[in-house]
Amino acid sequence: MIYAFLKVHGSGNTFYLYNTNDENELDWVHLTKWLCDKNNEGGADGLLLVLPSKTADAKMRVINADGSEASMCGNGLRCVARYVCEKLGKTHANIETMKATLHVKEEAQIFESIPTYAVEISPVSFDLSTLPMVYKNQTEIKHQIIEEFSPSIKFTAVSVPNPHLIGILEDRNISDFTHQEQLAQFLNSENDYCVDGINVSYVYPLKNDTIFVRTFERGVGFTNACGTAMTASALVSNLNGAVDAEVVTVYNPGGFVKCEVKQQNDDFQLTLIGNATFTAEYEIDIKQLDYSIIEIKETKEQEQYEKCINFVNKELTALTS
Numbered sequence: 001m002i003y004a005f006l007k008v009h010g011s012g013n014t015f016y017l018y019n020t021n022d023e024n025e026l027d028w029v030h031l032t033k034w035l036c037d038k039n040n041e042g043g044a045d046g047l048l049l050v051l052p053s054k055t056a057d058a059k060m061r062v063i064n065a066d067g068s069e070a071s072m073c074g075n076g077l078r079c080v081a082r083y084v085c086e087k088l089g090k091t092h093a094n095i096e097t098m099k100a101t102l103h104v105k106e107e108a109q110i111f112e113s114i115p116t117y118a119v120e121i122s123p124v125s126f127d128l129s130t131l132p133m134v135y136k137n138q139t140e141i142k143h144q145i146i147e148e149f150s151p152s153i154k155f156t157a158v159s160v161p162n163p164h165l166i167g168i169l170e171d172r173n174i175s176d177f178t179h180q181e182q183l184a185q186f187l188n189s190e191n192d193y194c195v196d197g198i199n200v201s202y203v204y205p206l207k208n209d210t211i212f213v214r215t216f217e218r219g220v221g222f223t224n225a226c227g228t229a230m231t232a233s234a235l236v237s238n239l240n241g242a243v244d245a246e247v248v249t250v251y252n253p254g255g256f257v258k259c260e261v262k263q264q265n266d267d268f269q270l271t272l273i274g275n276a277t278f279t280a281e282y283e284i285d286i287k288q289l290d291y292s293i294i295e296i297k298e299t300k301e302q303e304q305y306e307k308c309i310n311f312v313n314k315e316l317t318a319l320t321s
């Protein structure tokens with residue numbers, strides 16, 4: 001039987017998007033592992049399921065490349081937002097996710113001819129029980145050196161609501177990620193700190209309102225970008241004085257986003273703004289657990305997005321040289 005998928009990305013964080021009314025239509029875990037295999041048309045970082053919702057315009061589920069399910073996906077939510085808004089002929093919508101129903105809307109383009117959406121990132125918590133993560137008897141890890149991780153990097157643990165460990169670096173050498181990879185691989189395998197793994201991001205403050213973020217994602221590995229990680233990094237950078245801006249520009253290997261950070265008492269209102277690019281339509285023949293790609297129809301959107309990448313690379317070179 002032939003199934004229609006969209007290939008989409010937010011900041012180069014690439015997903016297959018599939019819309020269905022039947023939440024049990026296919027073996028999502030088995031399918032996602034095949035779709036994300038780099039040997040199959042370059043793979044992807046995960047699968048976004050768009051499903052009916054009793055309480056919102058639609059429901060989003062996120063399956064990581066390794067088959068694990070995540071509670072949230074910021075880059076993916078922008079793509080789902082565009083898909084749902086275009087399908088319903090609206091510029092605003094509410095999307096049900098595992099832990100919250102989130103408001104999404106079409107936004108002014110962040111770069112010429114780039115479809116742009118703004119999505120709410122919520123709930124936010126610094127309580128280690130929400131990650132889940134354990135460290136001695138602490139209930140939080142906030143801008144703290146953890147000798148077992150690094151003698152110099154200060155880390156913050158935060159859920160948005162998926163789990164993130166954010167390290168703020170003092171230097172601008174955004175070319176060597178060896179330490180980050182070693183720590184992330186340790187925390188995403190058998191260890192005494194994180195039972196279900198954690199997304200690990202290193203943040204490089206560049207200006208008072210600008211950071212660079214590289215993320216090793218739980219269930220995927222290094223990706224071009226992680227929307228929830230970039231938003232969490234903008235929040236943590238503000239809280240720790242690395243930046244002082246309500247709107248933070250976040251560069252990443254896959255492009256850039258804007259993260260809005262508002263605080264009222266202990267409540268944070270976080271908004272992630274960035275591209276929602278649809279690169280191709282895929283027709284995939286699925287017979288039980290056997291898959292074959294029948295046809296790929298490229299859109300023209302990636303050509304325009306490459307111009308955005310070229311602009312970002314020039315900006316980054318100027319900021320880090």
Ligand SMILES: N[C@@H](CCC[C@H](N)C(=O)O)C(=O)O
Pocket residue numbers: 013062064069070071072073074075076162163199217218219220223225226227228229
């Ligand atoms: N890349 C996504 C996050 C996807 C889930 C994450 N890997 C997790 O398991 O928490 C994003 O853009 O936020």
